Amino acid sequence: MRSLFSATCVLATLGTTAMADEKPLKVLFIGNSYTYVNDLPGILVALADAAGGRKVVTDQETPGGCSFEKHVKDGKAATKIHKEKWDVVVLQDHSLSAVTNRALMRECAGKLHEEVKKSGARSVFYLTWARQKKPEMQDALNEAYFGIAKDLGAVVAPVGMAWRRAMKDDPNLVLHSADGSHPAPAESYLAACVFYATLLDKSPVGLPAEVKKGNKTLVKLDLGLAKRLQEVAWKTVLEMKGDRR
Secondary structure, rough: OOHHHHHOOOOOHHHHHHHHOOEEEEEEEEEEEHHHOOHHHHHHHHHHHOOOOEEEEEEEEEOOOOOOOOOOOOHHHHHHHHOOOEEEEOOOOOHHEEEEOOHHHHHHHHHHHHHHHOOOOEEEEOOOOOOOOOOOOHOOOOOHHHHHHHHOOOEEEEEEEEHHHHHHHOOOOOOOOOOOEEEOHHHHHHHHHHHHHHHHHOOOOOOOOEEEEEEEEEEEEOOHHHHHHHHHHHHHHHHOOOOOO
């Protein structure tokens, strides 16, 4: 697995060029409930606003249970990709696709990536986490997403790798919701920190522990927990890139 990580590292430089442009970074999320539960895009936007640097604006096509295959077949993702001028399109498959049919996952990922390329945007693959009772799934997820990214010349947001690191550091940490699959608020916060670090090439350490969207609180964490998750996200992204900052 080390070679896959290393091969992808050189491509994970979205934030370097992004910071030279003062326009908001426009990000489209294509996925399912792993994206919309707890409003991951909204948390990312709020964290970027709190940081006071480049703004992030988002939209999403995230029907519950949707896979790359379904996104390809129904055509709504492609329509949304071409509807506006996006900088980044985040691609997230069904949580079990890497285990049940990796070949089909690769085929459909390639088709979505081609639509992203045609639009002038860049693809970022959202590496998700293992089910609570099947932590061994993470290896298959890592291999699938990094393999696809290597083949396509795309970037990976290593959320699942950060999840594994956080759980190793604190086995009592609760990152899954009650169903053992979907993210608890802390996991969505961790994911948002990973995306912040990946897309903007900036450390999320020091960002707020409470995130709001208008008058609605999306997530509110203990300050100590928030800092630990921020540090995990930043370390994971830097290690993936081979960056020794």
